[in-house]
Amino acid sequence: MSGAASRGHDIRGRAHWIKTLARETGFDICHITGPDDLDEARADLGRYIEAGYHGTMAWMPETQARRGDPRVLWPDVRSIIMLGMNYGPEGDPRDNLARPEVGNISVYARHRDYHDVIKGKLKEIAQKFAARTGAEVKVFVDTAPVMEKPLAAKAGLGWQGKHTNLVNRDFGSWLFLGSIFTAAELEVDPPERDHCGSCRACLDACPTGAFPSPYRIDARRCVSYLTIEHKGPIDREIRPLIGNRIYGCDDCLAACPWNKFAEVAREQKLRARRDLGSPLLADLLKLDDAAFRALFSGSPVKRIGRNRFIRNCLIAAGNSGDLQLAESCRRLLSDQAAEVRGMAIWALAQLGALTVSDEAGAQREPDDYVREEWKQAGLLP
Missing domain, CATH: 3.40.109 (NADH Oxidase)
Structure with missing residues (x-):
């Protein structure tokens, strides 16, 4: 040879x-x-x-x-x-979106x-x-x-x-x-051509309009970015569009027609934990830092930290229309984290559960962002 x-x-x-x-x-x-x-x-x-x-x-x-x-x-x-x-x-991850009492976590997490x-x-x-x-x-x-x-x-x-x-x-x-x-030279494979055609199912599925055009995403409107990467408060106009998505968003992925050929993951470590499939918001809102770390040990959710996660859960609670969550939200008005306190105000306002008795807490609030949330809720001038 x-x-x-x-x-x-x-x-x-x-x-x-x-x-x-x-x-x-x-x-x-x-x-x-x-x-x-x-x-x-x-x-x-x-x-x-x-x-x-x-x-x-x-x-x-x-x-x-x-x-x-x-x-x-x-x-x-x-x-x-x-x-x-x-x-x-195993199923359509969007099924949870019709269950406002639960928090929807992206499939990958x-x-x-x-x-x-x-x-x-x-x-x-x-x-x-x-x-x-x-x-x-x-x-x-x-x-x-x-x-x-x-x-x-x-x-x-x-x-x-x-x-x-x-x-x-x-x-x-x-x-x-x-x-x-x-550094080794290997035989290369040919690229795959685009098979999307005229389909726009993924674009139409986005709850926040994060696609300015096909093949282009604006992270600033993407639920995955907002609930995972973005620190601090989320824009008020987008909060209602997030629904109960508390970590990431699968809507555009799940809408893809090519998923009909997909099988359930064969790697056991990548199959969903039962306790993270549809966790109740009432339970999640009770998590302190230690409980958060314990629940999400080994999960990518752990990386965003308890405060950002609870912020997301409060948005979901505010969007739920479930007055039974109001007391859990009210307890978080005194949380140490400003981003949690601020979103607790918004959630209670969305639920119509703020009362004049909450005004004293508004008056004592030292953080400018949280005070703005009180103003928007009508309890500070």
Whole structure:
């Protein structure tokens, strides 16, 4: 066999071997691409940041150069192994939206933190690949400045739908992504073409109108961003639109017609915990910091902290129309966190449960934001 033929055999053989290993390790799909030809994605990222659609996520412009070019992140990368793990739910996650007494948690956060699950498996694959080939490797899951969705589309795992998330013909919109960068040369896969056609189900499903146009999302109106990334109060005009979504939002993902081919996640650690499927707001509003940490141990919800989470639950309570939640909200008027006190005022006002007896608390309030909530509620001039 000639040198060129031998090299080609190695490139194809390594690619086939790692795809087989990925499947054996628990991934549902694995394709390979290179670090080049990301000009369009890089330009799109620049336009996104220029428009301010990233909101308060300052890390996006700070990491823009590395995010836009894998070789800036790691100059030695020659191949990028993109892997997907199905986290398909057992039912429609939007069913909870018709139950105002419960808090709706995004599907991806109803189980163990996927970063931990996927990163462990990526490291296992990467170590075996490095031992077999002698090539240097690096693994990334979500938190690193890697444009996972454009790279996944380029590798053929799927295409970026009009909701900007990856869509796969076999798994719909329910894929977690991870990547392995390697200095080894591997045979690359062809990209997947866009199969959205004229469908706009995901765009029409958004409760807050966060899509200014297809394939473009304004995080500042996105429920997932507002309930997870955004600190402090949420704009008053958007609060009623959030409904009972207390952590993330699956509406645009769940509306995708390609989900009809998706199966329930085969990885047990990614299946929903029963206690997080439809938790009662009355129970969640009682959580102090210790109880919050205990309930969400191992869950990505834990990362936003108790105060932001209770803020979200209070919005849901205010939108519920359930006067039985009023007493739970009233107890939070004296919470140590200003963002909690402020949202408790709003929730009680929405429920029509504020009384003149609450005026004394309004007069004593030292925080400007909370005082503004009292003013909006009519108990301060």
